[in-house]
Amino acid sequence: xxxxxxxxxxxxxxxxxxxxxxxxxxxxxxxxxxxxxxxxxxxxxxxxxxxxxxxxxxxxxxxxxxxxxxxxxxxxxxxxxxxxxxxxxxxxxxxxxxxxxxxxxxxxxxxxxxxxxxxxxxxxxxxxxxxxxxxxxxxxxxxxxxxxxxxxxxxxxxxxxxxxxxxxxxxxxxxxxxxxxxxxxxxxxxxxxxxxxxxxxxxxxxxxxxxxxxxxxxxxxxxxxxxxxxxxxxxxxxxxxxxxxxxxxxxxxxxxxxxxxxxxxxxxxxxxxxxxxxxxxxxxxxxxxxxxxxxxxxxxxxxxxxxxxxxxxxxxxxxxxxxxxxxxxxxxxxxxxxxxxxxxxxxxxxxxxxxxxxxxxxxxxxxxxxxxxxxxxxxxxxxxxxxxxxxxx
Numbered sequence: 001x002x003x004x005x006x007x008x009x010x011x012x013x014x015x016x017x018x019x020x021x022x023x024x025x026x027x028x029x030x031x032x033x034x035x036x037x038x039x040x041x042x043x044x045x046x047x048x049x050x051x052x053x054x055x056x057x058x059x060x061x062x063x064x065x066x067x068x069x070x071x072x073x074x075x076x077x078x079x080x081x082x083x084x085x086x087x088x089x090x091x092x093x094x095x096x097x098x099x100x101x102x103x104x105x106x107x108x109x110x111x112x113x114x115x116x117x118x119x120x121x122x123x124x125x126x127x128x129x130x131x132x133x134x135x136x137x138x139x140x141x142x143x144x145x146x147x148x149x150x151x152x153x154x155x156x157x158x159x160x161x162x163x164x165x166x167x168x169x170x171x172x173x174x175x176x177x178x179x180x181x182x183x184x185x186x187x188x189x190x191x192x193x194x195x196x197x198x199x200x201x202x203x204x205x206x207x208x209x210x211x212x213x214x215x216x217x218x219x220x221x222x223x224x225x226x227x228x229x230x231x232x233x234x235x236x237x238x239x240x241x242x243x244x245x246x247x248x249x250x251x252x253x254x255x256x257x258x259x260x261x262x263x264x265x266x267x268x269x270x271x272x273x274x275x276x277x278x279x280x281x282x283x284x285x286x287x288x289x290x291x292x293x294x295x296x297x298x299x300x301x302x303x304x305x306x307x308x309x310x311x312x313x314x315x316x317x318x319x320x321x322x323x324x325x326x327x328x329x330x331x332x333x334x335x336x337x338x339x340x341x342x343x344x345x346x347x348x349x350x351x352x353x354x355x356x357x358x359x360x361x362x363x364x365x366x367x368x369x370x371x372x373x374x375x376x377x378x379x380x381x382x383x384x385x386x387x388x389x390x391x392x393x
Contacts, residue, residue, distance in 0.1 A: 002174070002389045003165040005042065008138060010049040014102070016136035017046060017167065018153050020143040021057035021075050030078040035145075038369060040082060042142045042167035047085075047109070054102055054135050055079075056093060056112045056153050058146070064119025076111045087111055093118065094131040102135050121152045124384075128152045133160035142167025144174075147385030148373040158388035166389055169369075174386070176345050176366040177377055184210055185308040185343060191300070191331065193218030194314030194350070197241045197248075202379035203313070204248055213258045213307075215300050217292050217316025217327065221262050224249065225281060228261075233283035234270065260303065264293030266317070266324060275323055291317025292327035301334040304342075310335060313347040313375070319354045328354040336360035347374045 019039045024031045046053050062070040073089055080087040086109065090101045093112035102110050112135075115121045120128035129152040133139070139161040141147070146154055147170070158164050166174065179185075190211045192200050197220045204214070216224055222235040227245040252259040265278045267287035277293050278284075292300070304310055316331060318324040332355045335344045346355050347368040355361050368374045377383055 001391050002386070003391065004171055005045055005140065005165050005168060008163055008165050010046060010138060012051050013137040013163075014052040014054060014135070015046050015050045015138045015140055016054050016056065016132065016157075016161075017042065018139075018141045018143045018146075018157075019055055019057050019167075020145040021055075021072065021079075022059050022145075023075065023078075025059075025069075025074050028074050030074050033078050033082065035369070036075065036079055036082060038169050039142055039167070042140070042169060043083065043109075045168060046140065050138070052102070052108055052110070052136075054110050054112060055087075056115055056132065057143070058116045058121065058151075058153075059114050060116070062114060062116050064116065064122070066113075066117045070114050070116070072111055072114050079111065083109070085109065089113065094128065099135065115151075115153050122149075124150045124152050124156045126152075126156050129156035130160055133157050137161075137163065139164040140167050141165075141385055141389055142169045143385070144170040144370045145373055147370070147383040148376045148381070150384040155384040155388045164389055164391075172366070173368060173370055173374070176343075177347075177368065177370075177374065180210070180309070180311055180345065180378065181206070181380060187212040187307045188309045189213045189215065189303050189307040189311075191215045191217065191304075191310065191312040191316065192314055193220065193312075193316040193328075194348070195219035195236060197223045197238055197245055199375075200314070201244065201248070202381075203375060205251070206378065206380040207311075208248075208252055208255045208257050211257050213260060213303050214252060215260050215303060217262060217296070217300070218314050220314070221292075221316075222283075222289055224259075224261050231282045231285075232289060233267065233285050233287040235267075235283055235287075235289035260299065262289075262292045262296040263299060264295045265289040266291040266293055266326070268324070272318070272321060272324075290321075291324040297327055297330045300331060304331065304334045305338055307338075307342050309343045309345075311345045311347065311378075312351055313378070315350050315354045319350070319357070325354070325357065329358040332358035332360050332364075336363035339363040339365070347378065 219236040
């Protein structure tokens, strides 16, 4: 069992909070603060109850060395501004000087320096984890996006705390993703897009026994179409996965799951220009499939409208290049139009970006920020960061 924040008595405690502040920085300024903003509810919850808060994160890939460009100094500045109260940056994340900074009563919110300045972090080193744990009384993990990493501040650290819990952001991810694997509301529709079948094999296989309808779009659809003998022109095809695509379609049939492929396409030339719409599922020799066509949009839209739960991972077209964003935008709007009567879960950065671009993010039940962690969770894998939070029997 994983405890929730509300179940902990934080009075007069020092809390170690693991967050994911791996944000883009340009010329010493945070350029996209969404991840910091997402952690604020947990930070405020803790500060309204605890004596002290120690915040830890990684940033970039400094490869176990202290590299100035990966310092969390810009993050400290952004967090202080958003939080509206002083935040100090410790000189390191472990060591006697850092311990003094943490113990100083004048420092109520302490941001530790980049965890990955120490190679022990990514090696899940137990001694390093113990040094981090020594700074606090309670452990809270709110970094779902890093929960699939067996790193010291995510996995090994938890054994050194009797009191540990999921932060509000991580808990929200579990609240929406767990039912998908346990007992999703039916009809349950999954939309899978993105470039490659190979990236989604494990997700498809894990979801087939649970899903009613699987809608396939994006680049991966052309490998499935090719496996059915349909000509796809110069579209992206994983030739070594054609047999697998046929196998997955047979598996879907054996689970009574409907696997629906595009029936028409918006195509481009070799430079992805001069868009044309096909009248059927075949694509001319010199053309590249770059989005789902209007008949497919209508077909997929009808499936969404009839669903009680929809999981969407991967855009159904080259959404970053208009007009090949039309299919993804249309599906996003259909989800929004039906938001009052269905649960919608959007997984993966590109799909979240597509929903934001359509301007309907506020009408989506849950935008998962987990990235690789979300995919591994949906594959049915045990995530080290989640397992570490479970109470020992």
